[in-house]
Amino acid sequence: MKKWIVALVFIVSIGLFGCQQQSVIEKHTDSTETPAQSKPTGKTETPKQTESTKQPVAQTKIIPSPAPVINIIDPTTNKLIHTFTPIDLGYEMDIAAYIAQIEQFAKELARGTDGKAGYDQRMVLDRLDENGNLIKGNPLILLRESILVERIMEASVEGGTVELPIEITESGYNPEDIQHLDDVVVASYTTYFNPTDTNRNKNIELSAEAIDKIIVGSGDHFSFNTVVGPRDEANGYQPAPEIINKKLVMGIGGGICQTSSTLFNAVDQLPVKYIERHHHSIDIGYVPKGRDATVSYGGLDFRFRNATDAPFLIEAIYGKDFLTIEIKTAEKYVEFFK
Incomplete structure (x- = not known):
């Protein structure tokens, strides 16, 4: 009996020791096993990172947008x-x-x-040469x-x-009309000068040649200074009296205002719109008072716009003691200028 009791105590002791070992092992396993090992659910779970295994978060650098250009x-x-x-x-x-x-x-x-x-x-207007050939200008x-x-x-x-x-x-005319633009004279004006004033008359002649055979299309802008260009010795202009501040003084190109004033009195008979026109400071004699158009290259200009729906041709006729400006157009356009 005593032997059986001793044996029973020994077996119970072994059992208790085994339970203690298992408990220690289980506690150790809890601290090291992954969730998948400790909770067998049949699914693989991502292990949680500890403080010692977390990776540092990268900082995003903000780059400013370039300024608008x-x-x-x-x-x-x-x-x-x-x-x-x-x-x-x-x-x-x-x-x-x-x-x-x-x-x-x-x-x-x-x-x-x-x-x-x-x-x-x-605009540099188109023109015809002495043979009737077209010389293109600029728009x-x-x-x-x-x-x-x-x-x-x-x-x-x-x-x-x-x-x-x-x-x-571009100039407002149909190239097919060029050969007919001298059909009909719709306006004309003549001024006179002293045939013995050689230098002055040469200046009138040169400026008249410059505006001769100019085509002014519908809506075109005419500028006397642009068409005639510089009045200097290089272009053949001579010293002659001109009016400056109510006084007659010698200057290269004196007399060309007679050309611009004659042109004004011719185109003033047409439906044109004036952009720029100036009077002399004193009466000039070759046109009635207030009917002049003084010019100076690089300064005062005589400018107008053809306000009709038809083109016209300027013709300048230089004579021994006169200058005539005629405005011509094709016969089919005559009604536009009445």
């Missing part, structure tokens, strides 16, 4: 002519000052500066300043490409 393009050549950044001109700081700078930029681009010509060009070219300013302002927020708003106007 405006590129100005000439659409006739597709060339880049100017680049600027609005923010550098104060777009975000002082909008009024920014607009003023853009307006000045557009003005200089259109009209030019002392050292650089602008885009604007007066009227205008850079629309206000439109350019509007386009730049629209592009100032995000930048981009701005095309110059260039307007090109």
